[in-house]
Each structure stands twice: as structure tokens, then as C-alpha cells.
Amino acid sequence: MTKRALQPLDITLRHGRRYQWIRRLFLGFSVALTFVLPLWHLHALDVEGAGLAADSRWAKVAEVMPNTPPPFYGAPTSVWVGVLELVDPLESLAVALFHGLSWNWVWTVLPGVVLVVLLGRFFCGWACPYLPILAAANAARWLLTRLGVPLADVKVPRSTSRVVMVGALVIGALAGTQLVPLIYPPAIVGREVFRAVFYGSLGAGALVVLGAFLFDTFVSRAGFCRSLCPGGAMFSVLANLSPLRVHNERSKCTDCTVCDVVCNLGQSPMTNTLDSGCERCGKCIASCPTQALSWSVAAPPLVQLVTLRVEGVEQKAAGAKAR
């Protein structure tokens, strides 16, 4: 029997079960919303008397929806939640690049940015509708490895996502259009679900998601989220102000690498060097056999970075290794 590398599915999430369940419930809610909202809206239009639901092949399914109008509008990257407007920071930024700032823009972008600044890159671990697809890719990797299929795991530098982000903004500016919604999985998934429900067909965006799935399965584990996703890059940049982090109590740590392996985003809780790319999924904490990891509030990564720069060569080297 050949020795194979440890994979996330090999690792049991022992501790912090409540946190995991809350996260799964929230994620389930978010993903369910992505699929249920289109049906609900379709039904709402039908109830209104628009009579167009009959055109859709999902009309029968939509009939199970309540007759009241849906409380939310929009796709995962831009949701109207009763009183709050949550728009993806990157897409907002892309709009502001063209149209400048306005009060409406501030009101739409502010709640999302405040959440990310407080909580970090939580969207990626708690709400992104691409996560089930990533889970499927990870499961496929695990299964294929078990069956003896050799799979590559290319470690694309995580800074690539920043290049993708800036590239999408720059090329979009040159082309005079919004590129982010074309390559940003949660935006695509939301749109394609709507399209499927309203028009009964998928568009080209589905191919992008399929490509991301294949990339995550055959080329690099969670590679899209970690190294290519432009929205994730934007969250990471903002999360530099988030004070939340995973603390490793080194005296309890046995250097078993389980936490490093379980992390989809290439963080290293084992060496206590998390950066702003942490998606707050808490799986490292849950997987730690000796419970050495815990949530803590510390100086935000940006402050730490500045402190490191100031404090001298030794710590600067440590900071660089953390990258």
C-alpha cells in the first residue's frame, strides 16, 4: 500500500462542534437561499398574476413557495436584506472606478465592508455558494486518490488572486465593462441559478464554474478559492483590519500538521502565522487533536505587519516566512 498525502476528508473535526454546526447552518441557509430565492420570486410573480411562471419548467416546483413576497432580493454578491444592502466589496469597487463615489454607493458598500473588517474573510467560509462545489471537488480528490489516480496539487502562489483581482479591474476599465461578475464564482452561481429557474437554461457562466471545479479537482486543491478568486483577494485585503485570529498555544501543539492540511486556503495555524486570508471556517480549531488552537482577538494583520517592519530584522524575517 502506497503512502498518500493526508487530505481534509481524512481528518475528523473533533472539537468546537457547535461552531461548526452554526457555520454549516449559516452556509446551508445561504446556499439554500441561492436556490430558493429564484423559485420564490418566480412564484411571487405568478401570484401577482404575471402568469409567466407557466413558461418555466420550474413552475411546478415554484408552487411550493409561500404566497408572500420574498423578504430578500438579489444574488449572493448583492443582497437586499430587508433594510440592509449587502453588495460585494470588489464589485462595488469596480463600479466606483467608473462612476465615482455617491451616497448610494456608500450605503450599499458600507455594511459589507464593516462585516469584513470585523470578521475577516468570513464570506468565503460561511456564505459562498461555491463552497458546496468546492466540497464536491475535495470529495472527488479524496475518492480519486483512494482509487489510485495520481492528482496534481499545484501550489499556485496566493498572491496570484491579487493579480487576478487587479487584472480584472484594469482590463474591465480598458474594455469599459464589469469583468468581475464574469469570473467571480458566487456571482456566476447566483446568476446561473436564476437563469436556470427563470429561463430554463444555463449560460456560459456555468462553464466557468465547471472549469473552477475541474481546476480544484485535478490541478490544485481549493486552488481557485485560494489563489485565483478575485473576490477572495478583495476580502483578504480588507481582512487586514480584522482583529480576529486563530491562536496556537505552542506548548500544547504536537506539530502534527493536521490543521495546516485541513485548511482550504493554505494558512498555517500550526506555525501560528495566519494572515488575512483566513476564512474563519474554524476547521483547524475543530481538527486539532490536542486542542492547542483557539480563537483570539489580536492586533489586525495590518498593524502587525507595520509593527514587524518597525521592530527589526529578526521579526521581519518571521513575517516573511509567514507569507
Added chain:
Amino acid sequence: MNRRVLIGAIAAATALAVVPKRARANPKKIRPPGALKPGAFEQACIGCFRCAEVCPTNCIRFPSVFSLDQATPFIDTADKACVLCMKCTQVCPTDALVPLKADPDVIAKEVRMGVPVLERSKCLPWNGQGICRLCYQVCPYPEAAVELVGPQKAPLFHPEACVGCGLCEEACPELAQAIRIFPFGSEEAAPKPLQKKGAKKSGGGA
């Protein structure tokens, strides 16, 4: 750090070279009511689908093929027309569709989705084949946008007063399809002699 900058620079340079000028988004499409000007609209729309989500006639569509404007809504007036409910303008998060009241006067003043172009050679009344008048009957701004002229009560369109909702195009009998709404800036919408355009269009249109 240096390598990163280099990679970024290479990526940007490649991007500049790869995106040809022709591919730049300059789609001539009928946008939902209240849309910003062509160009500005594509820069403001994030493709969140909310406009289509609330559209009661399902007239707001999204392109299904790969293109730069794949995530921007358009209206296919030949299939489904806009009923000017203005709901889409009120849900747009980025003001790519400027919020408008569903008020006839406001709409008449603010909304210009496209340009009506009548091909008289196909229009029944203009050819003395009947007194169809469907376009006139469905028009939300009769007399202003379309009036009936002559003994045959043939429709005469006034683009300056037309909001471009496409109800006339939707209503026009299929065989004739004499009235069509064209997006601003498109060849067909330009104020030129309609005869030649009509002859050119009839080949592909039918």
C-alpha cells in the same frame, strides 16, 4: 516582492495585448428602463439579476453565450415587451438603472429604451391591406408616440416621444413585423431613409 510586481506587470501587458479593441464592450442592445447611457451602463451593472428577478413580464434577459456583456441585462422586445412597471429600476443596487417612479409623466420624460423604426412596406395599413392599428392600440403613449394618419389610419411613429417599451413590436402581427425597436446607436435606429434599410433587413428579418 519584485517577482510579484513583475508577474503583475506581465499579466497587465498581456491583458492589454490580448483584449482587442473590437472585443471592447460596446453592445448595441435595448437595456431595461432607466438604464444609464450605453457604455456607462455596462460599467455600472454587476449582473446581480435583481432586475430580471422582479420583472413581471420576464422581458429582461441575460445573454447565454460568452461575451463581455454576458452579465448585463437586455430586453428582447420582439419576444416580450416591457410594461413600464419600473420595478427593475427600484431594485438596482448600483444605480445602473436609475430609480424611477411608475408615473406616466416621469416615464415619458426619462425612459428611452430604443428607437421605433417602422418598415412601411410591411405594415398592413400602409399597404392598404387592412386597418390593423394594433400598435396604436397597445401604445402607452398613443398620439404622442404613434398617431394614425391618412384614410387607412396608418401608424406614424414619433421617436422623440417613444419610450421604446416594445409593446407595439410585440403586438405587431407576426407575418408583417413591420415595427421594430432598435437600440440607440444601432445602424437601423439612425435617422436615415427607411426604404433601403427595409430592403436590407427583410432578408434576415423574415
